[in-house]
Amino acid sequence: MDRSKLKAILCDLDGVIRIHPNIAGSIEQKYGLPTGSIFSTAFEPGLLKQAITGKISDIQWRQAIFKNLSKKFPKQDTKSALESWYEPSSYVDIEALNYILSISPNALLVLVTNATSRLKEDLRALSIIDKFDIIVNSSQIGFIKPDTEIFSHSLELAKCKPEDALFIDDKIENTDAAAKFGLFAHHYTSLVNLKSYISVNAAKYPTSSN
Template identity: 35%
Template structure:
């Protein structure tokens, strides 16, 4: 793969992950199949306004609860909606390290179908300085795999699309980037990203090796 001039990286499913254990517990207690709340959260009439900036967190919670009341009691629906919209989040430390190291030699931007409260989430995860910029669908009014969000990302990176590496865990989003001439990585594991960034990591790796040789952490 050609050494990228910029890295455009998805957030959820690549960097950020959610722990739905409590939601699953509540679903089972209510007699719902696991995943029912997620389907309500990203169902018709909810997903699009959510990622295009049309819903606050409170409005999203209400929409999820309303969708679930067709299957469970109002009390159970409210509990499920509350748990889902406050699900614990974490960041993959290996992916974060790779992106920080890549950023030393090229622009790194997050390109994500997210919410109007994304900045709060990134701050909570300690990721406000992870990238040179964030292209958030809720702010730009375009969501992957729409062409416009990729064009915005490349423009903000200051790099032609054909010199961008686009990383995403969804094949359809990668295909849309490839249609614009970007190199695409359908992400599955950190090893995939490490291989794609190999040409951008030697300096950072050498620096770490030098620190270790000097007895520094």
């Protein structure tokens, strides 16, 4: 990977740029819900897939979460618990975002995320929507990572080939799929590891800026 020749950086949102503090446990304790009950209900695979492929809207997804959680725990104040969970608590890892932007200043930054219909609202609230040249939201196109269609769609929008792009994601199944598709792929576990990955590759292909 030659940093100077990268045409696009495809980057995940959650776990890389946007961080979600784990507040569910304290909310469940407060409202007498079993540990893990909010996550297991909200992210039940079948329900979540409908939301991130655009088959249902974000509002419909949240309504389904409430309905399902209330059925499981009819004696608990699930409405208040979910309202507390819905309260904005995520934040941007500014250091990670700025570093990703600096990897190859001439490359397009393409957000590639499995998200609901509320994505742009969330990005505006975090004041980062203008940081991305292209936004690929799974709920708009009907394909999710690690489907190959989401990679081909992203590259088509960026007008570049797989070998001219770097993909960054915190889920190894997504980076494995991206690598098989022909992209340079980094499994994000920390900013330190990302910097190390870029440094090693940059050392192989020194540019005038190094």
